[in-house]
Amino acid sequence: MDLATEEVVMSEVHLGCPPHFSGPYFSTFTISLPPSPEVELVERNFDGVRGGELTCTEQDISLDDDGDLVLPRRSEDSKYKFVMVVQHNITSSIPSVGLQVWTAELVLADYVMHKIFTSSDFEGVIAAELGAGTGLAGMLLARVAKKVFLTDHGDEVLDNCAENVHLNSRRFSASVCVRELDWKASWPPPAKCAASQGRYNWTSQELEEFLRASFLVAADVIYNDDLTDAFFSTLERIMSRSPDKVLYMALERRYNFSLDDLSVVANGYSHFRKYLRTARAGEDAECEDSRNESSLCFVGTCIDLTQIPQYVREYERGEDVEIWEIKYRK
Numbered sequence: 221m222d223l224a225t226e227e228v229v230m231s232e233v234h235l236g237c238p239p240h241f242s243g244p245y246f247s248t249f250t251i252s253l254p255p256s257p258e259v260e261l262v263e264r265n266f267d268g269v270r271g272g273e274l275t276c277t278e279q280d281i282s283l284d285d286d287g288d289l290v291l292p293r294r295s296e297d298s299k300y301k302f303v304m305v306v307q308h309n310i311t312s313s314i315p316s317v318g319l320q321v322w323t324a325e326l327v328l329a330d331y332v333m334h335k336i337f338t339s340s341d342f343e344g345v346i347a348a349e350l351g352a353g354t355g356l357a358g359m360l361l362a363r364v365a366k367k368v369f370l371t372d373h374g375d376e377v378l379d380n381c382a383e384n385v386h387l388n389s390r391r392f393s394a395s396v397c398v399r400e401l402d403w404k405a406s407w408p409p410p411a412k413c414a415a416s417q418g419r420y421n422w423t424s425q426e427l428e429e430f431l432r433a434s435f436l437v438a439a440d441v442i443y444n445d446d447l448t449d450a451f452f453s454t455l456e457r458i459m460s461r462s463p464d465k466v467l468y469m470a471l472e473r474r475y476n477f478s479l480d481d482l483s484v485v486a487n488g489y490s491h492f493r494k495y496l497r498t499a500r501a502g503e504d505a506e507c508e509d510s511r512n513e514s515s516l517c518f519v520g521t522c523i524d525l526t527q528i529p530q531y532v533r534e535y536e537r538g539e540d541v542e543i544w545e546i547k548y549r550k
Contacts, residue, residue: 252301318353
């Protein structure tokens with residue numbers, strides 16, 4: 221993928237949105253239990269934003285005196301379904317793709333909700349989303365976790381993520397912090413005292429909490445080999461201090477025609493797989509690392525998405541998205 225800053229891209233999630241819409245755009249994502257004889261879903265269809273005003277079929281969502289969205293409150297929220305409002309761009313340059321919602325983030329949101337509904341793993345934990353972008357998966361974690369760090373790089377992406385936290389904060393049980401984490405910068409990120417820190421800087425206490433996080437999540441952070449290298453370098457620093465830490469990582473295989481191979485290949489995905497040894501017998505041959513596989517410190521298990529219901533309504537999952545459970549084993 222050409223990383224020229226002038227190249228503009230659009231997530232397929234945003235197809236149908238006005239491509240030349242200027243300024244932030246609001247989309248609503250309805251998240252519910254899958255239909256079953258035991259659960260009667262209350263139907264309510266949201267249309268998203270047109271012309272900068274969020275609308276829905278049953279009730280208009282208005283702005284308060286400060287220009288913030290006023291969302292309807294529902295007594296059946298936790299039992300049947302709820303709506304997350306996400307501010308995003310419709311298009312962006314490649315360095316600013318965190319301003320958009322991508323399919324892998326929605327698949328990861330499905331997985332987070334499935335874990336919440338079927339286990340207590342995320343309850344009361346410290347968790348973090350790496351390369352959070354709009355922050356959807358991390359905000360869903362915040363419904364049951366104790367503390368969640370949403371991390372990314374660049375003020376524009378971080379400002380947008382912080383706005384999404386503000387829009388959805390009434391749904392959180394966790395304390396949510398939006399913090400700068402540049403995978404290509406020196407480690408650890410600089411910590412400052414609370415009195416002098418910038419909006420997205422870390423305090424020493426926050427860094428300690430972040431490193432104690434039980435669960436990490438990440439979505440669609442694999443699209444450039446240099447960035448993949450930086451991601452796994454940072455990940456090793458985070459996970460090596462706590463072997464029990466688990467990363468759930470969603471990514472999309474992106475295919476391009478290669479002049480070198482004279483075929484359609486997913487080079488970014490292949491580079492990602494070089495960092496993993498597979499956890500299940502019979503998959504070792506799929507790891508394309510030129511080194512001895514036993515030297516790899518990340519162990520990955522590909523999750524069977526056919527067993528994960530679609531909790532997020534407004535997207536098509538497709539066949540090229542995967543979720544990996546990744547652990548650190550030296």
